[in-house]
Amino acid sequence: xxxxxTSLIFSILFWGGAHADKSNSTPxxxxxxxxxxxxxxxxVVINYSSxxxxxxxxxHTDVLPKIVEEYIKSGKVRIIFRDYPGDQLSIQAHQLxxxxx
Numbered sequence: 001x002x003x004x005x006t007s008l009i010f011s012i013l014f015w016g017g018a019h020a021d022k023s024n025s026t027p028x029x030x031x032x033x034x035x036x037x038x039x040x041x042x043x044v045v046i047n048y049s050s051x052x053x054x055x056x057x058x059x060h061t062d063v064l065p066k067i068v069e070e071y072i073k074s075g076k077v078r079i080i081f082r083d084y085p086g087d088q089l090s091i092q093a094h095q096l097x098x099x100x101x
Contacts, residue, residue, distance in 0.1 A: 037078030048084035
């Protein structure tokens with residue numbers, strides 16, 4: 001099921017960008033993946049979050065430590081973190097975080 005959803009999202013993104021004008025585009029280097037847990041974990045969770053989202057902040061302060069303790073340390077789950085900025089301030093915060101490293 002997870003691969004079906006991922007494939008569907010990838011197809012939509014790929015199809016939508018197929019007609020973009022790429023004559024003036026510069027090659028882009030993909031950002032490295034930020035993750036926690038074993039690469040061999042049977043379950044992979046992808047977490048999209050924004051620095052200005054209060055629900056995302058709640059997840060990272062209250063829920064994530066429990067997931068780390070119970071599932072990630074035991075090797076059951078790997079979690080991948082991805083940016084999902086929701087406003088201009090969040091976009092700038094994500095850019096600064098990537099620049100800082």
